[in-house]
Amino acid sequence: MRSLKRALLALTVLASTPLALTPAPAAAQQxxxxxxxxxxxxxxxxxxxxxxxxxxxxxxxxxxxxxxxxxxxxxxxxxxxxxxxxxxxxxxxxxxLTPDKLMTAAVGDEIGLVRINPATGGETELRARVLAANEGVVLQIGDRIEVLRDDGVPTRVIFDEVPANLxxxxxxxxxxxxxxxxxxxxxxxxxxTGLSWRADYVIDFDEAAGRMDLTGWITLTNQSGVTFTDADTRLVAGELNMLSGLGGGYGGRNTYGTDSGDAEDLADYYIYPIPERVTVANNQTKQVGLYAATGVPARKRYRSEFSGFGNRQPSSAEVAVVFDNSRASGLGRALPSGIVRVYMDDVGGQSRFVGEDGIGHTSAGAEVAITTGSAFDVTVQTTITDSQVIRIDQNNARTRYEMAYDVRNARREPVTVELRQTGLGRNGRLISESQTGERPNADTRVWQVRVPANGTTRVTATFEIE
Structure with missing residues (x-):
């Protein structure tokens, strides 16, 4: 159809009498x-x-x-x-209704042609029968067979009517x-289909003050084929069960809390009304503000997690900005899944982008951790200082691991690193530890390790694992 499209681009589509573009039976009303x-x-x-x-x-x-x-x-x-x-x-x-379809519908019928002489401006009117409109338009004009060409000669095509199906x-x-x-x-x-939304967040983090400002944006995308004007708009966060395969929301982490948020709820979903009416044109992406909060308490967290027991070379600690999504912190709102981008001021006071992370739908009252990257100057090395197999009976044994964790800090200020050892299993036992930790679940031991500036702190622990 490429040559047909080129031919039709040069045409002005007219009708011999004024026509409504949407012909309808007399009984129909718009x-x-x-x-x-x-x-x-x-x-x-x-x-x-x-x-x-x-x-x-x-x-x-x-x-x-x-x-x-x-x-x-x-x-x-x-x-x-x-x-x-x-x-x-x-x-x-x-x-x-398109020029291509209008010409295709006219195959077998007569159309009018008006050709204009570029030199004199004179017009020549004639009738033609459309024989084909496949990869070009083939016309019968009297005894001649012609191809409608895009040769620079101004031509108008006159259709007698618009087909009722277009x-x-x-x-x-x-x-x-x-x-x-x-x-x-x-x-x-x-x-x-064709309408979608996503949430985007911006955090301005002041590490020294232990505070952050959070701004939430909603990005609406309309590819439905029509413009929606002055619409009362609500957004629903949650995963619908769709038999037609329409599912597939953002796949970030889900975080759970215990506070009830201020978003309206529907069944097991959250609804976020947009305060003002929204006009979204077809093939348009629009951003509207969701909410903003200032002075929210926040902290930087260093974390290193090790699964299983083994000797490992020094690895960088993960860096995250952590805050509580609670009313006491100035938030306490259900957060739709989306991308969170974090900015911090450098020594000159200029705001710099330091990383981004995705969150899943996050309920009010939950702790939120936004991972921004890895700290090359805060590392942890693990070493097995001793291990032995302890035979319980003929069929069962336990393995005793004596572990050393060397946490190094090359920064000019002290840091606290959250050190996590997983792989204990349901029946794993802690025999001893040099620093008191906690066991948030059956599989994990956690220590909060204070490391001086330009210094190292060693944590030791002994485990027995089935």
Missing amino acids: PAGPERLALTIYNQNLALVEDVRRLNLPAGRSRQEFPGVSASIRPETVSLSGDGLSVVEQNFDFDL RPRPTLSVTLNADRAGTRETTLSYLT
Whole structure:
């Protein structure tokens, strides 16, 4: 169709008489635009559209057309409700009017051609029959067979009518049965793909003050094929069970807390209303503010975690910014999954990007850790200083590991490193330790290790593992 498209680019499509671009039966009516429009956008490329209009209906059956519905509508989800109304049938017409389709529909019929002499401006009118419109347009003009070419000669093509099956935009037509004549409010609702949202966060972290400012943004993307104007918009965070394979929200970590947040809830999902009405054009990405908090208590955390027991070369500690998503901290809101970007001021007071991390849907009351990278000047080395097998009986034995953890700090200030040893198993036992730690779960031992500036701290521990 490439040559057909090139040929049609040079044409002005006209009609011999004025035509409506959406021809409809006499009984069909096109209601005025929506009085209210609401969008509920899920984070799984799915949205619920609610279109409220006032319709003036005759008694009995009539057909109503709703042009401008989403081109990505799922027709099986359409619902139209109103007092005294029932739906007889509905059709979704998505074969859109284009120059290519207009010419293809004219195959076998006559069209008008107006050719303009570039030198004199004189026009020549003639009729032609369209023989083919495949990889070019083949015309019969009298006894001649010609190919419509893009040769720089101005040409207008005149079509006598627009085919009834071609629409200038996606149109939903509904046949209704009304129990009485009159005006009433109706609600058209449907699910559509092509609408999505994501959350993005910015943290300005002041390490010296132990505080941070958090700003949350919502990015809306509309690829549904239609513009939504002045819509009351709500965002739903949570993973829907979708049989059609529409699932697939952000796969970050889920963090759990015990506080109830201020987001509205629906079943087991959180709803985030956007304060002002939103207009999202087709093929547009828009950012709107979700919320902002200042002076939230936060701290830097160094962490090294080791799975199993073995000799390991020095490895850098993981660096994270940690804060409590609680009311006491000035937050206490459910946080939708998204990307968190962290900035800090350098010695000259200039804000610098230091790293980013993803979070899953995070409930209020949870501790949140945003990993920004690794600290090359804070390292941990593990060494097995002794090990032995302790025979319990003929079939069972335990292994005793004597471990040494050398935590080194090359910074000019002291640091605290969270040292985590996993792999204890349900029946693993701690025999001794040089520093008191804690066991947050059956598999893990944790120490908070204080390391002086430009110094080293050694932690030793003995475990017996089945």
